[in-house]
Structures are given as C-alpha cells and as structure tokens.
Amino acid sequence: MILDILERSLRERSPLIPVEALWNTCEGSRLPDVDPALLTPAIARRVSEICPTAAFTAREESNRMELKLSYGECIGCARCIDVGQGAIVAAKAFPWTGVSKQRLVRRWSVNDRAEVQVISPESEEARKEICALLGRALNIRQLDSGSCNGCEAEITALTNPHYDLERFGIHFVASPKHADMLLVTGPVTRNMAEAVKLTYEAVPAPKLVVAVGACGCSGGVFAGSHAVVGPVDAVIPVDAYIPGCPPTPAMLVSGILQVLHQRNGNR
Numbered sequence: 001m002i003l004d005i006l007e008r009s010l011r012e013r014s015p016l017i018p019v020e021a022l023w024n025t026c027e028g029s030r031l032p033d034v035d036p037a038l039l040t041p042a043i044a045r046r047v048s049e050i051c052p053t054a055a056f057t058a059r060e061e062s063n064r065m066e067l068k069l070s071y072g073e074c075i076g077c078a079r080c081i082d083v084g085q086g087a088i089v090a091a092k093a094f095p096w097t098g099v100s101k102q103r104l105v106r107r108w109s110v111n112d113r114a115e116v117q118v119i120s121p122e123s124e125e126a127r128k129e130i131c132a133l134l135g136r137a138l139n140i141r142q143l144d145s146g147s148c149n150g151c152e153a154e155i156t157a158l159t160n161p162h163y164d165l166e167r168f169g170i171h172f173v174a175s176p177k178h179a180d181m182l183l184v185t186g187p188v189t190r191n192m193a194e195a196v197k198l199t200y201e202a203v204p205a206p207k208l209v210v211a212v213g214a215c216g217c218s219g220g221v222f223a224g225s226h227a228v229v230g231p232v233d234a235v236i237p238v239d240a241y242i243p244g245c246p247p248t249p250a251m252l253v254s255g256i257l258q259v260l261h262q263r264n265g266n267r
C-alpha cells in the first residue's frame, strides 16, 4: 500500500507552481487595468460613476480630464470592465502588491491618452535579487482585524502543495512574539482595535506590518461603517499594502517577497 502511494507520487508531476509563474500575476483577482489608447471622456465618467467604492475617480479641470485608480479601494467587482468598452480590462501583470499606499494609485490623462508617471515593471536584476531572498527565514503572524474571511481563505491556500510558501523559508507562527511580520486582514472593527494594537506591540522589533485586501488597505466595502475604526493604518503603522478583494495567492506571495526586497534597502 505505502509502496503504491510512493510509486504513484514519484510518477505524477509536482503540482507546485514555480515562483516565476507566481511573480506579478493577478489572474482571477478581477482587478482592472486601463488601455489609455482607447480611453475617452465618456468612458472615464462612466467608470467613475459606476465604481461602488470610488476606486476610479475622474477629475475635470480647464478642459482637461484625469482618471485616477486607487487599487487599495478596488474590490474587484469588474463593473468598470463591463462598461469600459475595451479601455478598461482585467489586469494581467500586477506589480502593485507589497508596495506603499502612494504606489497603489495610478493616473491617466484622458486628453493625452497616456498614463501619468508610469511605474516601470521590475527589472530582471530586481527579480533576481528577490529570488535570492528565497530560503531566508521569515515568520508571519496573520491577524484578522474584522475580515469576512475571504482574505483568510486565500492566505490558507499559501500553505497548500500548489503554492507551498514554506519552500521560501516563510512560516506562519501562532504567537506574535515569534513573528517578524504581521499580515493584517480586514477593516479594523471597534471591537478589534485594542487587540490589533496589543498584537503589534507584542511583535519584537524590527517588525514589518502588511495590510492585506481592500479592507486592510482602505476599509473596502466597510469604509465609513459605524462598526469600523478604519483601515489597518488607522490603528498601527503599516509598511506595505497588498490590494485585492481578496488578493490571489500569487499576489500575496509576490507582495510578501516585494516587502522583503524593500526591507533590504531596494526601493
């Protein structure tokens, strides 16, 4: 029996996804991207009207229009893609994970049909540097500050045989006292605010805090609720943000590795 199992597992291909295939991908997240060549004032107005969280906003001034997209507020509902007439498409490559809040914001000049201040994708050199970090130990304490558990479902997938986060030397730990990084999901509810502060204080310095999901980044669909204090950075300092509702496992892996890369002085 055991020999049969061993024989079969040796015969079958490993389901493990190589890191190159995870890096900067966001398939399944329904996060939008913009094709500026097809962008018109009517489309910019339409997507900003239809967006339920004001992640897309259009601003008009002196006959000029700017379209702004804040990934931290995007819940991936794909309404903008439905009405975007090809100018708004599902993002394929996604380097905006594990970055600062400012970098979650993109802008396009509708008149010029061009992105304002394009963020260049990771160079091959940076990608190699990030891969060189793999295998170094990192202990993560995941903290739910009021999430719907959608983000937790994706985080749980990180330890399955497809993603196997432990192959990078990254482990989830039970106590904040053993953690290097806090991975915080959900908007911070009033009931959880004190627990979030105490957990943050229990993590030994130097510590990293990563806000996960639209809720962690901006409050998401719960922003403004009387039961919510705000996003994670309303309660504790945050080093980096991983957007999405929920972020896919690939976005989580890329984001965590990106944070490690920045910690090592690469910005």
Ligand code: SF4
Pocket: 030, 031, 032, 050, 051, 052, 053, 054, 055, 056, 073, 074, 075, 076, 077, 078, 079, 080, 081
């Ligand atoms: S996918 Fe994001 S940006 Fe588009 S309408 Fe939904 S929340 Fe707004």
Ligand code: SF4
Pocket: 146, 147, 148, 149, 150, 151, 152, 185, 186, 187, 212, 213, 214, 215, 216, 220, 221, 244, 245, 246, 247
């Ligand atoms: S970001 Fe989305 S999936 Fe994650 S906790 Fe908030 S509502 Fe749930």
